[in-house]
Amino acid sequence: MPALTEARKKSLRREMEALLGPGAVLSDPDELMVYESDGLTLFRALADFVVFPLTAEHVAALVRLAQREGLPFVARGAGTGLSGGCLPAEGGLVISLMRMNRVLEVDYDNQLAVVEPGLVNLHLSWAVGARGFYYAPDPSSQQACTIGGNIANNSGGPHTLKYGVTTNHVLGLEVVLPDGEIVWLGGKTRDPQGYDLTGIFVGSEGTFGIATKIVLRILRQPQAVRTVLAVFNEIDQASEAVSAIIARGLIPAAMEMIDQLTIQAVEDAFGCGYPRDAAAALLIEMDGLAAGMDEQAARVIAACRETGAREVRLARDEAERQLLWKGRKSAFGAYGRISPAYLVMDGVIPRTRLPYVLRRVNEIVAGYGLRVGNVFHAGDGNLHPNILYDPRKPGEEQRVVAAGGEILKVCAEVGGSISGEHGIGLEKRDYMPLIFSEADLGCMARVKRAFNPTGLCNPGKIFPSRKGCAEAGFASRPHPIEEAGLAQRF
Amino acid sequence: MAHGTALEPPQGAGGPTARVPAPWEMGPLALHGHDVDGVNRCVHCGLCLASCPTFSLLGTEMDSPRGRIVLIKSLAEGRIELSDSTRAHLDLCLGCRACETVCPSGVPYGQLIEAARAEIERRHPGGPVRRLFRWLNFAVLLPHPRLLGLAATGLRCYQVSGLQRVLRASGLLRLLPGPLAAWEPLLPRLPPAAARAPLPEVTHAEGQRRARVGLLTGCIQQVAFGTQNRATARVLARNGAEVLAPRAQSCCGALHAHAGEDGLARDLARRTIEAFEAAGVDQVIANTSGCGAHMKSYGMLLASDPAWRARAARFAARVRDVSEFLCQEPLRGPLQPVARTVTYHDPCHVIHGQKIRKEPRALLAQIPGLRVVELSEADWCCGSAGTYNLTQPEMAQRLQERKIAHIRATGAEAVVTANPGCIIQIAQGLQATGAPTRVMHIVELLDEAYR
Ligand SMILES: Cc1cc2nc3c(=O)[nH]c(=O)nc-3n(C[C@H](O)[C@H](O)[C@H](O)COP(=O)(O)OP(=O)(O)OC[C@H]3O[C@@H](n4cnc5c(N)ncnc54)[C@H](O)[C@@H]3O)c2cc1C
Ligand code: SF4
Ligand code: SF4
Numbered sequence: 001m002p003a004l005t006e007a008r009k010k011s012l013r014r015e016m017e018a019l020l021g022p023g024a025v026l027s028d029p030d031e032l033m034v035y036e037s038d039g040l041t042l043f044r045a046l047a048d049f050v051v052f053p054l055t056a057e058h059v060a061a062l063v064r065l066a067q068r069e070g071l072p073f074v075a076r077g078a079g080t081g082l083s084g085g086c087l088p089a090e091g092g093l094v095i096s097l098m099r100m101n102r103v104l105e106v107d108y109d110n111q112l113a114v115v116e117p118g119l120v121n122l123h124l125s126w127a128v129g130a131r132g133f134y135y136a137p138d139p140s141s142q143q144a145c146t147i148g149g150n151i152a153n154n155s156g157g158p159h160t161l162k163y164g165v166t167t168n169h170v171l172g173l174e175v176v177l178p179d180g181e182i183v184w185l186g187g188k189t190r191d192p193q194g195y196d197l198t199g200i201f202v203g204s205e206g207t208f209g210i211a212t213k214i215v216l217r218i219l220r221q222p223q224a225v226r227t228v229l230a231v232f233n234e235i236d237q238a239s240e241a242v243s244a245i246i247a248r249g250l251i252p253a254a255m256e257m258i259d260q261l262t263i264q265a266v267e268d269a270f271g272c273g274y275p276r277d278a279a280a281a282l283l284i285e286m287d288g289l290a291a292g293m294d295e296q297a298a299r300v301i302a303a304c305r306e307t308g309a310r311e312v313r314l315a316r317d318e319a320e321r322q323l324l325w326k327g328r329k330s331a332f333g334a335y336g337r338i339s340p341a342y343l344v345m346d347g348v349i350p351r352t353r354l355p356y357v358l359r360r361v362n363e364i365v366a367g368y369g370l371r372v373g374n375v376f377h378a379g380d381g382n383l384h385p386n387i388l389y390d391p392r393k394p395g396e397e398q399r400v401v402a403a404g405g406e407i408l409k410v411c412a413e414v415g416g417s418i419s420g421e422h423g424i425g426l427e428k429r430d431y432m433p434l435i436f437s438e439a440d441l442g443c444m445a446r447v448k449r450a451f452n453p454t455g456l457c458n459p460g461k462i463f464p465s466r467k468g469c470a471e472a473g474f475a476s477r478p479h480p481i482e483e484a485g486l487a488q489r490f
Numbered sequence: 491m492a493h494g495t496a497l498e499p500p501q502g503a504g505g506p507t508a509r510v511p512a513p514w515e516m517g518p519l520a521l522h523g524h525d526v527d528g529v530n531r532c533v534h535c536g537l538c539l540a541s542c543p544t545f546s547l548l549g550t551e552m553d554s555p556r557g558r559i560v561l562i563k564s565l566a567e568g569r570i571e572l573s574d575s576t577r578a579h580l581d582l583c584l585g586c587r588a589c590e591t592v593c594p595s596g597v598p599y600g601q602l603i604e605a606a607r608a609e610i611e612r613r614h615p616g617g618p619v620r621r622l623f624r625w626l627n628f629a630v631l632l633p634h635p636r637l638l639g640l641a642a643t644g645l646r647c648y649q650v651s652g653l654q655r656v657l658r659a660s661g662l663l664r665l666l667p668g669p670l671a672a673w674e675p676l677l678p679r680l681p682p683a684a685a686r687a688p689l690p691e692v693t694h695a696e697g698q699r700r701a702r703v704g705l706l707t708g709c710i711q712q713v714a715f716g717t718q719n720r721a722t723a724r725v726l727a728r729n730g731a732e733v734l735a736p737r738a739q740s741c742c743g744a745l746h747a748h749a750g751e752d753g754l755a756r757d758l759a760r761r762t763i764e765a766f767e768a769a770g771v772d773q774v775i776a777n778t779s780g781c782g783a784h785m786k787s788y789g790m791l792l793a794s795d796p797a798w799r800a801r802a803a804r805f806a807a808r809v810r811d812v813s814e815f816l817c818q819e820p821l822r823g824p825l826q827p828v829a830r831t832v833t834y835h836d837p838c839h840v841i842h843g844q845k846i847r848k849e850p851r852a853l854l855a856q857i858p859g860l861r862v863v864e865l866s867e868a869d870w871c872c873g874s875a876g877t878y879n880l881t882q883p884e885m886a887q888r889l890q891e892r893k894i895a896h897i898r899a900t901g902a903e904a905v906v907t908a909n910p911g912c913i914i915q916i917a918q919g920l921q922a923t924g925a926p927t928r929v930m931h932i933v934e935l936l937d938e939a940y941r
Contacts, residue, residue, distance in 0.1 A: 026550070030570050031579075034557040041534045052549060079551065080536040098549030118549070120540045143592070144539045269594040336533040336595025392516065392530075 004048055004071075012069065016051055019061050024099075026050040035094055038081040039141075039332075041341060042397065043426050047088040050076075052099045056174060056182050056212035059095060063210070064180035066093050066456060074458040075210045077118060077146030081153065082344050083425025085205050089460030095210060097148050103127045104213065112171060112188060113218050117148025117211050124216070133218045136163040139421070140329040151211050154203035156421040158254035158328065159285075161379035163219075165421065167202040174213035175201060178457035188215055200447065205423050206458040208451040222253075222287035226297040227315040229324060230282040230304035231275050235259060237308040238280040239354040242378045244303040245284070246351070250296060254285040255379030256328050262373040262386075265334035272327030273320070275311070282309075282378065283328055331375040332386065339371070339388035343400050346422040347411030351381040360410045361385045368403040370396075382420035383411070408434060425461050430468030438474050519566040522612055524605035524752070528598040529563035532556065538589040543871050544582055547888055552579040555589035555599055562606050572613055580606050582885060584878055585748055586838035586871040591845070600783075600843065601790065604747055611750030628751045633709075633740050633758055687716070693723045693733040697822065700730030703815070704771035706762070706781055709741035715910045721937035722777045722812055728940050729822050731815070733775075739765040742776075744784035747791065748876050759788050760798060763805045774805070777812045777933060779909035780876055783843030785809040811840055812933055813908060817849040820856065825939040827859030832935070833902040834862065835893070835916065836869045837909035850908060850932055857939045863900045867892070874915035886915070894919040897927060904928040906935055 004012070009027065016025045026032060027049050036044040048071070053059045066073040072092035079086055088094050101118035108131055115124060121142040125134040138157035139145055149155070151173070156165040163169075172186030186198035201208050232238040238257055245252065258266070258281050263274040274281050282304065286296050301312045315321040335342045349357050358374065365372040365387055376384040385407055389400040408418045412434040419428055432441060445463060452458075464472065518527040538555040539545050545554035552561065558580060564570045583603055590599045616624075689707055703726060707719050723733045743758030762785065766774050776782030789803035834854060840846045847869075854862050873879055873889030893916060897905055905916055905927060917929045 026552075028573070028575050030561070030564075030573050030576050031550075031552050033564065033570065034551045034560050037534060039535050078536055078539055080539075096549060101549075123540070141535070141537060143541070144536050266594070269596060330537070330594035333533060333535040333537050333594030336531050336535075336597070340530045341533060 009048065012065075013049065015065065016049065016062065019065075020051060020053060020058055024052040024054075035076070035079070036087070038076075038079040038084060038086050040082045040084055040343070040425075040427060041391075042343060042401070043084040043087055045084075045087040045089050046091065047094040048091050050094040050096055052096050054099055056176055059176045059210050059212055060180045060182050062093060062095055063176055063178065063457075067179060067454060070456070072456050072459050075117075075148065075152070075206045077149035077152075078120070078141075078144050080141045080145045081149060081425065082346070082422040083153075083419070083427040085153065085423050085425035085458075085461060086149070087426060089426060089458075092456070097146065097210075100212065101146075106218070107188075108133065108218075110188070111218050111220075113216050114188075115147055115214050115216060117146060117151070117214060119147050121145055121147060121150060124218075128218050129221075132221050134221050135169070135216060136219050137166045137169055140332065142329075147214055147216070148211050151202050151214060152204065152206045153421065153423040156377065156380070156382065158256050158283075158325075158377060160377065160382075160421075161255055162251055162253040162287075167199060169217045170198055170202050170214060171217060172198055172215040173201055173211045175209045175211050177209040178452040178454065182212070186215070204451075205425060205461055207448055207461060209457060222289075224290040224293040225253075225285065225287045225321070226293055227321045227324060228282075228284045228286075228297060228300055228304070229274070229311075229313045229315070230284065230301075230309040231278045231311040231313075232280045232282070232308065233278065233310050234308070235280045235358055236355045238282050239358065239378070241282055241304045241307040241309065242354065243352060244307050245300055246379070248299060248303060250286075250299055250303075252284050252300065252379065253287045254283070255377070256283040257281070257374065257376055257378040258283065258328065258331065259374040261338070261371065262331050262334070262375040265337050265373065266327040266331055268337045269330055269334040270323070270326055272323045274324075274327055278310075283324055328375070331373075332384075335373060335386055335388060338373075340390050340392065342373075342386045342388050343404055344422065345383065345385045345387070345404055345407050346419045346428075347383045347385075347408055347416055348420040349381045349383060349411050349414050349416035351379075353414045353416075354378065354381065357383065357410060357414060357416075361407055364406045364410070365403050368399045370400060370403060377420070380420065381416070405431065429460075429462055430464050430471070432462070432464050433468065433472030433474065438472075516567060519563065521562070521566050521605050521609040524608055526562055526566050526602050526605045528602055529559050529566065531595050531597045532559045532563075532593075533595050534560075535595070537594060538592050541588045541592045543584060543586065543588065543889055544885065547885070552576075553582055555593070555597075558583055558606075559597065559599070559602065562602050565606070565609070572610065577610055577614070580610065582882060584838070584871045584873075584875040584885075584889075586875060587842035588838065588869065588871070591842045591869075600787075604750070604752070607748065607750035608752045609750075624749075624751075628746055628749065628754055633754070633761075688737070689716075689719050689723055689735040691735055691737060693727045693735075695730050695732040696727050697730055699732055700819070701772045702732045702734065702770070703810075704734050704736060704739075704766045704769050704774045706739065706742060706774060706776045706778075706785070707735050708776075708778055708781060709745075715913075715931075718777060718910065718931045718933060721931070722775070722933045725816070725933050725936045725940065726775065726812070729816060729819070731775075734769045734771055736765045736769040738768065742781045742785055744780040745876060747784060748780070756791060756795070759785075759791055759802065763788065763798075763801060766805065767801075772808065773815060774809045775812050775815055776809065777908070777931065778911075779811070779837035779839035779843065780911070782809060782811045783839035786844060811844055811846055811849075811908070813840070813849040813853055814844070814846055816936075817852055821853065821936070825857055825936075826941060828857050828935065828939050829859045830904060831861045831863060831902045832904045832906050833865040833897060833900045834868060834932075835865055835872065835897070835905055835907040835912060837907055837912050838869075838871050838875065840908050841869050850906075853932060853936065854906065857935065860935075860939075863902055865900055865902075865905075866896050868896075872912050872915045872919075874909075874911040876911065879915055890915055890919040894923055894925070898923070898925055902927065904930055904935075906930055906932050908932050 032046050035050050036046050072090045074088050076086040076094050076096045097118035100116040102116050105114040138159050139155045150166045154166050186192050304312045371388045373386045387400050389396040408431050418431045542554050551557035561576050587600045726733050740761050742762050743755040746755035786806050786809045789806040792798040792802035872893040873886035879886035913929050920927050
């Protein structure tokens with residue numbers, strides 16, 4: 001791609017300012033630097049501009065301008081993503097949706113809300129909370145991440161176990177397609193006719209266009225909630241408890257595991273009441289009708305005791321429940337107390353393989369001379385090994401990347417996947433061949449091309465780089481993705 | 491190529507400038523001798539973003555805690571220079587420390603921004619007028635209670651003589667340079683001289699004596715809000731405290747530290763410690779949020795001074811916000827009923843700076859007849875933020891308007907809070923909208939209940 005000359009930059013800046021108004025275009029290098037990473041600091045990329053639209057029409061005009069200039073563009077929400085998804089891998093425009101953050105409409109009778117993409121996840125639950133409703137998908141980052149980012153990554157959260165991921169809660173979307181056209185996918189009803197394009201868009205990691213309005217389901221707050229903390233002296237016992245609970249036909253709303261290193265970090269952070277000397281703890285929540293709730297809780301508690309829990313505790317009140325969740329949800333950030341940086345993995349495995357995989361994870365990381373903390377959605381088998389490292393020590397970044405790669409291989413070997421909810425982004429694209437064949441990827445590439453024929457919308461993501469293709473043995477002939485003009489040429 | 495590049499490890503280092511040493515070649519980070527190694531605690535998770543008022547209003551990450559930490563870190567690493575834009579983003583920080591409350595990683599943000607402020611001050615001392623103004627303010631008036639008292643008398647004359655009314659009506663104020671014109675309406679209306687007179691050095695405990703405490707009477711606090719100090723002393727005495735107000739005390743230095751005048755801040759800290767040590771008190775009480783939070787950080791402020799380190803830490807451990815002290819035991823009765831609906835606004839340096847959330851609410855709950863309604867975004871900055879409403883009037887006003895809208899939505903007859911800066915800011919905002927809502931310090935409400 002030809003470099004933008006200074007003169008061209010100036011005139012583009014003027015054009016965009018005329019469109020968006022003053023204060024809505026950044027091009028100062030120090031300001032752009034602040035946008036060079038998301039929640040994963042291993043990757044950095046600088047944009048040429050960061051822009052702040054207020055309407056779908058603004059977004060459409062920006063997208064058309066980018067296409068005209070041959071400039072790449074990428075949407076950004078709160079930048080809490082953990083796979084480099086919102087990074088301008090090839091420069092160009094970062095389109096920040098943070099100024100489009102309103103709740104536009106709430107229809108309580110039909111249990112839906114229409115929101116703008118920059119709305120913070122938790123703020124939707126706040127907005128409808130007074131009337132007894134909430135938005136169910138609850139990524140641990142929900143106090144900061146946006147609905148737009150959730151849509152793009154099809155984000156999950158602790159309560160995914162019972163309530164499903166983001167896609168189960170999206171009814172429709174207004175989208176600015178990569179050519180600048182504004183369309184509606186789905187709508188306000190449950191079962192729209194025609195292709196389920198909403199389903200295709202959710203989880204497309206910002207490569208199919210930019211969502212500008214989102215119709216979401218809102219749920220009634222459950223009548224009753226019980227939260228149990230089970231404490232174990234061995235990780236294997238905790239893994240067994242997870243299986244034992246599911247085997248009894250119980251479906252908790254959430255079932256999270258936290259290991260010792262993580263417990264220590266969150267206790268340092270907020271003193272949430274997890275015992276520091278436990279090898280692992282399970283945070284289990286049940287919700288639903290009040291009738292039968294205590295009995296359910298009793299069965300969960302019994303299952304934990306039988307698998308060897310040394311202590312099982314029911315949260316006494318809402319305050320204690322909130323504190324336990326605060327600990328769980330702050331875990332990633334709390335690693336900062338014990339390490340200057342970490343790499344979060346996001347593998348998914350069959351639940352029954354938990355004990356084996358956790359052991360392998362610990363072995364692999366120890367083999368690289370590093371430490372790992374585990375905090376994850378145990379009920380779904382969605383692991384989050386957090387490998388701690390210090391970027392100020394020479395060679396540690398490479399070691400952490402290598403260890404991460406081995407962990408993903410183990411996940412793939414046991415029949416799992418390399419990403420549960422954080423997306424592929426930049427970080428995991430070269431691992432795609434671990435779980436997808438050349439033909440699988442070719443099919444995905446054709447869908448991408450239908451939405452994003454020029455490839456300018458969020459380039460460099462999801463599909464393996466040339467290097468990745470070569471390592472997977474795909475490079476003997478032009479790869480279908482490359483034929484489609486979408487391969488990465490770094 | 492002009493476009494950015496995705497850098498993958500091991501090429502990981504890089505960015506806009508190439509001359510930066512590798513991370514492992516850098517020692518602990520500092521800005522001109524001020525420790526900012528705390529930036530390395532930030533893991534870039536972004537959990538703090540939505541709690542930051544400036545980010546919430548602007549949506550730009552340079553105006554978020556995470557973004558400001560990146561800027562401070564890059565400054566310390568020599569990756570960027572202190573450009574006008576970087577300075578503007580750091581200046582726009584309220585210093586409210588809401589980000590510290592939510593940060594799971596324990597980034598000492600308050601310390602980082604103070605170091606950055608000191609660096610900005612060192613590099614950009616400004617023109618002679620600004621320097622003179624700052625000198626008068628920080629080196630002459632604030633540290634010297636008597637001079638401040640004289641200035642207050644002058645100001646009071648200006649306000650009551652009709653000169654203020656005339657000047658305001660004449661439009662002459664508009665001729666004042668830039669921000670000065672915006673400051674004028676914010677000047678607190680000073681009470682008459684009687685209320686500005688110093689507190690007696692000793693107020694005896696009523697009933698059984700529970701503690702001997704020192705009260706920081708403050709610099710501006712004493713001249714502008716003497717009534718709050720009096721109420722504080724009465725309520726403390728009612729609750730068994732013998733209250734000493736040593737004459738030797740001066741300004742605690744919080745305003746200096748927040749404004750980047752760190753040398754003066756250290757001097758004033760030493761003077762404050764000496765004054766209260768000499769008085770021989772068990773605890774030191776503050777009724778202004780910034781002073782309480784600042785005195786609690788004396789240990790850190792004087793950490794590099796071997797002669798003072800331990801003394802400062804001992805002192806800091808004895809500092810209490812007035813609500814915190816009163817909450818150590820149930821309030822002593824009898825309290826008269828106060829039939830009123832109130833709401834509570836959390837001053838930043840009480841809730842975020844000192845992590846005091848429950849105590850004031852627990853005190854209000856003990857006043858018979860009082861109905862307390864929760865304020866939404868009660869823990870958001872009102873825009874006062876020390877001298878922020880003077881230096882960043884536009885952002886301060888947006889925050890003030892937001893706060894006032896929430897207050898009006900509660901329908902409360904009075905807003906209770908615990909800091910004079912917030913009281914001025916909120917009262918002025920309410921006045922501008924014509925709302926009849928009163929604003930009071932929590933000790934004033936307690937004092938009323940004791941009448
Ligand atoms: C501490 C922490 C905990 C986390 N916990 C979880 C968790 O429990 N579950 C989970 O799933 N994730 C979790 N995450 C990851 C992350 O928060 C989610 O992926 C989140 O959905 C990202 O939202 P964002 O607003 O920050 O998006 P960004 O990071 O800004 O962007 C993410 C992707 O969305 C795209 N995008 C953004 N807005 C739009 C739009 N309007 N239209 C189209 N594309 C768009 C971007 O291009 C990018 O590809 C966690 C992250 C952190 C730091
Ligand atoms: S919450 Fe703390 S660690 Fe996370 S980005 Fe903010 S300051 Fe950094
Ligand atoms: S101190 Fe307040 S304004 Fe400054 S970054 Fe933190 S939250 Fe934002």
